[in-house]
Structures are given as C-alpha cells and as structure tokens.
Amino acid sequence: MAPVAVKQGQDTVSHPHNEPPLNPLPPVVIALFLVIVGLEIAFGLGSRGIVGGPGAVGWRLGVLERFAFSAEIVTWMRETGRWPPEHLMRFVTYPFVHANFTHALFAGVMLLALGKMVGEALGSFAVLAIFFGSAAGGALVYALIHASALPLIGAFPAVYGLIGGFTYLLWLRLGQMGEKQIRAFTLIGFLLFIQLIFGLLFGASAEWIADLSGFAIGFGLATVLVPGGWQKLHFRLRRRN
Numbered sequence: 001m002a003p004v005a006v007k008q009g010q011d012t013v014s015h016p017h018n019e020p021p022l023n024p025l026p027p028v029v030i031a032l033f034l035v036i037v038g039l040e041i042a043f044g045l046g047s048r049g050i051v052g053g054p055g056a057v058g059w060r061l062g063v064l065e066r067f068a069f070s071a072e073i074v075t076w077m078r079e080t081g082r083w084p085p086e087h088l089m090r091f092v093t094y095p096f097v098h099a100n101f102t103h104a105l106f107a108g109v110m111l112l113a114l115g116k117m118v119g120e121a122l123g124s125f126a127v128l129a130i131f132f133g134s135a136a137g138g139a140l141v142y143a144l145i146h147a148s149a150l151p152l153i154g155a156f157p158a159v160y161g162l163i164g165g166f167t168y169l170l171w172l173r174l175g176q177m178g179e180k181q182i183r184a185f186t187l188i189g190f191l192l193f194i195q196l197i198f199g200l201l202f203g204a205s206a207e208w209i210a211d212l213s214g215f216a217i218g219f220g221l222a223t224v225l226v227p228g229g230w231q232k233l234h235f236r237l238r239r240r241n
C-alpha cells in the first residue's frame with residue numbers, strides 16, 4: 001500500500017501509521033558498536049581455531065598489551081617527559097578492548113541506547129566528542145587517582161560520558177517543563193547504586209573512578225555541544241573578564 005499523506009496548505013503531513021516504528025541509529029553509533037562487537041567475534045573465532053590459525057588463540061592478549069590503558073605507563077610518561085604516540089593512543093583505544101564477550105555486549109547495548117538519544121539531539125560529532133573525550137578524560141583521572149598495575153579496558157567510561165550528555169539534555173528538558181531538574185540524575189544514581197551492590201558482593205573495583213569521571217566530562221561537554229551552548233559559555237567568560 002502506498003504511503004498516505006494529508007495536505008494542509010503547502011505542507012504534507014504523513015499518516016502516523018506509515019512512520020517507521022523505530023528511528024534509525026546514527027551511523028557513528030553503529031560504527032562504534034560494530035568495532036566493539038567485531039573484535040569480540042574475531043577473538044571468539046580465533047580462540048576456537050576457526051580463523052587465524054594457532055596464533056589466533058593469543059589475539060586478545062596481544063590486543064590488551066598494545067591497546068589497553070595503563071596507569072603505570074602514564075606515570076612513566078610523566079616522570080620521563082616522554083609521550084610516545086603508541087602510548088598516547090591508549091587513551092582512546094582501550095574502550096574497544098574488553099575482558100570477554102559479555103563485557104563487550106553490555107557496553108555495546110548501552111552504547112546503542114545512549115548514543116541514539118544523544119545523537120538524535122546533538123548530532124554525530126557530539127557523539128564522537130563525548131565518547132572519546134569521556135574515555136580519555138576518565139582514563140586520565142583514573143591514572144592520577146589510582147595508579148594501579150591493572151589495565152583499564154572497556155567502553156564503560158565512554159558510555160558513562162554519553163549518560164552524562166543524556167542527563168544534561170534531560171536536565172534542560174525538565175527545566176523547560178518547570179519540573180524538578182534533580183530527576184535528571186536518576187539514571188546515574190541507579191547505576192552507581194548497582195555498582196555499589198556488585199562491589200559489596202563480588203569485590204570493589206577502582207574502575208568506578210573512570211566511569212564517574214567519564215559521566216562528569218560527558219555532562220560538561222554536552223553543555224557546550226548543545227545548540228547555542230558554545231555561545232553561552234563564551235558570553236559567560238566575557239562577563240567574568
């Protein structure tokens with residue numbers, strides 16, 4: 001059946017029954033998700049000897065050694081004053097390396113959900129800026145506060161950054177509706193509560209430092225990336241000077 005449209009003056013309004021049930025995901029979100037899941041599929045096939053030959057069994061370990069974030073390496077760079085590109089890139093490559101398929105799947109699903117909402121409101125550039133900015137900033141704070149020998153891996157600091165961006169958008173919307181803006185922080189509060197429960201049950205992990213830092217950075221970036229946000233920031237800075 002052909003789409004039904006109703007003309008009103010010069011405008012054409014599509015019948016709601018002909019609208020797609022799901023809005024398409026932003027291409028950048030799909031690309032990020034495919035990289036995360038694609039690596040896990042390759043690791044899984046390699047570990048089973050389906051692809052890559054005998055050497056494929058060690059693919060995950062090799063990728064971890066090369067692309068995972070290391071607080072110890074950051075300490076070494078600060079002490080020596082040397083900043084090799086192969087180590088600097090770890091700030092933005094570690095979100096694509098995960099401990100196992102389940103770890104990657106949870107991060108990927110959250111990326112699709114939050115990336116869709118932030119992308120539809122702010123655009124693809126904002127998604128990339130928040131994703132990589134939160135990942136790098138969260139890792140840096142993690143290294144400065146907790147110089148652990150354990151590598152930092154996984155997309156959760158970046159995903160928490162998208163949660164921060166979404167929280168700011170919701171905060172603005174609630175303000176426009178005249179409702180309590182504190183409700184915008186319900187999601188992050190719930191996630192931190194879940195992390196606390198898991199920490200009590202299975203042992204605490206310092207990765208929450210990177211996650212919470214990523215959230216704060218994503219929230220801050222959204223204030224600039226939202227339409228008109230940069231102009232408002234520039235105006236405030238000029239007023240202070």
